[in-house]
Amino acid sequence: MFIQKIKPFLYLGIFYLTISFLVRMIFLFHPITTADFNFLEVIKILMIGIVNDIFVFILxxxxxxxxxxxxxxxKYQKPYGYIILGLLCAFFLYILLIPDNIFKQYGGSAAEIALAFIGLKIIIFSLMLFLPKKRLQIRNTMYFITVFLYVLLIIFNAVSEYFFYNEFGLRYNFIAVDYLIYTNEVIGNIMESYPVVPLFLAIFAVATAFTFYIYKKTKTELLFLPNLKQKAILLTSFCILVAVSLLGLSFTTKLKSDNVFEDEIQANGLPKFYWAFTHNELDYFQFYPQINQQIAERNFLSQYTPPVLKRTIQSEKPELNKNVVLISIESLSADFMAHYGNTQKITPFLDSLADKSLMFTNLYATGNRTVRGLEALTLCIPPTAGESxxxxxxxxxKFTTGSVFKSKGYDVKFLYGGYSYFDNMKDFYEGNGYDIVDRNNFKPEEISFANVWGVADEDMAKKAIQAMNAEAKSGKPFFNHWMTVSNHRPFTYPNGKIDIPGDAKSREGGVKYTDYSLRKFFEMAKKQDWYPNTVFVIIADHCASSAGDTELPMDKYKIPAMIFSEGFIQPQKFTQTMSQIDVMPTLLGLLNFNYQTKFLGQDVFSKEFQPKAYVATYQDLGFIKDNYLTVISPLKKVKQYALTQQKNSLSPEFNLYYDEKYVKGDLQNKKLIEQAISAYQSTSYWLKKNQLNR
Known part of the structure; x- marks a missing residue:
């Protein structure tokens, strides 16, 4: 009898496990999964995956x-039915009429959601109360809807996980949490990137078909409702199972290997989403390995002269108050450029500009999101655990590149083709003294094309020229930081501009259109009076993908960067390892600026420069130095990889790929581990104590 009562759970459970198994198999054979697994590893992945899925379904x-x-x-018998209905109506009126009810005090849409839920409950309860002959039919309908919602969510989650993995090579993480926060951009991005209507119709059709099957197999349970004893057994059983599942997940989610793909495929996306939602910031001092704070600061500051946080940079040459235009390009991996071996000819302008510029050939982004790139270029500090x-x-x-330029009398602006509230950019840049030019500043006639992320880069280029012309007329030098948007899914842009159609929605098209827009920007800039006195910094914010065999795959962090100024910057290639946080201190050095600094990046042409780079995900913090990659992670874990460059047939100075060989504990370079810990621990400490403020 008890088995009969839990038939709905069994059927839904089998359906969920089947869907999860299929998704896991798809991930195993997905092109983005570059790892190779032997038979025993596949069995292990599937077994741990099934256990995770069982626990999640129970929860x-x-x-x-x-x-x-x-x-x-x-409950529908007199007088109970009328009492319950009266209480529901009173509760509905309380939410509707009392201004300071508990739901409105909670904020957001809580009151509207509660009102809709109670209103729906009143309608259904009234039908069941006043139409007793239709009670079974109504109950069956509600049961069908309940099962349908379960089935729909199972399928929808599977499809969502597939698309997320297809984009990032990962299960849900903090990016998925952001997707819930910035619903307008994200939903718009999905609508423009994928055939949403056919996809949703297919999901609803499949969900309906499976719901009918489960409904037919289990609807007889509604003919004989569980009695009080059976309900008590049901609730007690689930309380026990929930406790076991929570305990089990606390163990299985900590099972880690040396292969990121293995960890991701055997995981379940929902616990990862929950973890990301509840861990938006990570306390370094709670989760990461530490050494004595004074020793950490001494180790880290030893690279500077003098070895203190607040230092004075003094140039022997006169200052050059040139205009500066910093262009950070969305998702421009190094391997998109011909200089790094790409043969698709999708960055012809940038490749030609690189030959006339100071080009940094061995530079690494600090992270895999735009806010990380903006943080590195604006604050010039290593990435810290958790959110940017x-x-x-x-x-x-904060002490920023903008604050240095402002101290020299510059106009300082941040330019963005979308709405800068996205990713909190407006709040950050305005809070640090930048003026904002974004989509709100565009007149309708100034927009030839736009998608959910913003106006086309070509339109933003024209707006940037307008802004710079206005600044030049004021007689003050300007520092403008322009963040591009077009090289982002859905990769749509105006047709007829390049040889890849704007509605093809291809990554290559997005890259090539951005390259085209930058060419147009420079063509317009050359016609302006301020152009000869301007330095241009062109750099990617991060790579197009971060998926790899290890926590921090090196090739997924290497980005192109160059400094260009006709008659001022001599073409050359800087080949030593450097970080995104070194770019702006290097530029200030080229301008011979005298200033007090708290930047943790270095001028790569200074005598004290030490070749190194910082790379990070939301959790893993990496330190590249002396052909080693040291990674520190939560739960005070430390890993190290020996790096061996792979030969590049095009040019040895543009090496892109590395072999990353895991170094066992007793063979690890302890000095580099201490340097990695010192860098991240010191940065986290200074941020916590507000010592990196102006």
Missing amino acids: TCPFLAVYFVFLSNS IIKRENNKN
């Missing part, structure tokens, strides 16, 4: 269990 079942617990005919500083509450009055 979702209490909602269905509560639904069955409240199934009853006795740009998106944290304590993100204002």
Whole structure:
């Protein structure tokens, strides 16, 4: 009898496990999964995956269990039915009429959601109360809808996980949390990137078909509702199973290997999403390996002269108050450029510009998101655990590149073709003294094309020229930081501009259109009076993909960067390892600026420069130096990889790929581990103590 009562759970559970198994198999054979697994490794992945899926399904079942617990005919008998209906109506009026009800105090849409839920409950309860002959039919309809919602969510989650993995090579992480926050951009991006209507119709069709099957197999359970004893057994059983599942997941989610793909495929996306949602910031001092703070600071500051946080940079040459235009390009991996071996000819302008510029051939982005790139170029500090500083509450009055230029009398602006509230950019840049030019500043006639991320880069180029012309007329030098948007999914742009159609939605098209837009920008800039006195810094914010065999695959962090100024910057290639955080201190050095600094990046042409780079994900913090990659992670874990460059047939100075060989504990370079810990621990400490503020 008990088995009969839990048939809905069994059918839904089998359906969920089957869908999850299929998704896991797809991930195993997905082109983005570059790791090779032997038979035993595949079995291990599938077994751990099934266990994770069982635990997760059990944790979702209490909602269905509560639904069955409240199934009853006795509550519709007089006088109970009328009392319950009266209480529901009173509760509805309380939410509707009382200004300071508990839901409105909670904020957001809580009151509207509660009002809709109680209103729907009143309608259904009234039908069941006043139409007793239709009660079974109504109950069956509600049961069908309940099962349909479960099935729909299972399928929708599977499809969502597939698209997320297809984009990032990962299960859900903090990016998925952001997707819930910035729904307008994200939903718009999905609508423009994928055939949403056919996809949703297919999802609903499949969900409906499976719901009918499960409904037919289990609807007889509604003919004989569980009695009080059966309900008690049902609830007790689920309480025990939930406790076991929580305990089990606390163990299985900590099972890690040396292969990121293995960890991701055997995982379940929902616990990862929950973890990301509840860990938006990571306390370095709680999760990461530490050494004595004074020793950490001494180790880290030893690279500077003098070895202190606040230092004075003094040039022997006169200052050059040239205009500066910093262009950070969305998702421009190094391997898109011909200089790094690409043969598709999708960056013809940037490749030609690189030959006339100071080009940094061995430079690494600090992260895999735009806010990380903006953080590195604006604050010039190593990435810290958790979310970017740009998106944290304590993100204002920092020591920034903008504050250095402002101290020299420059106009300082941040330019962005989209709405700068996205990713908290507006709050961050305005809070640090930048003026903002974004989509809000465009007149309708100034927009020839736009998608959900913003106006086309070509339109933004024209707006940037307008802004710079206005600044030049004021007689003051200007520093403008322009963040491009077109090289981002859905990769749409105006037709007829390049030889790849704007509606092809191809990554290569997005790259090539951005390259085309930059050519147009420079063609317009050359006609302006301020052009000869301007330095241009062109750099990617991050790579197009971050998926790889290890936590921090080196080739997924290498980005192109160049400094160009006709008659001022002599063409050359800087081949030593450097970080995104070194670019702006290097530029200030080229301008012979005298200033007090708290930047943790270095001028690569200074005598004290030490070749190194910082790379990070949301959790893993990497330090590249002396052909080693040292990675520190939560739970105070440390890994190290020996790096061996692979030969590049095009040119040895443009090496892109490395072999990363895991170094066992007893063979690790302890000095580099201490340097990695010192860098990240010191940065986290200074941020916590507001010592990196102006």
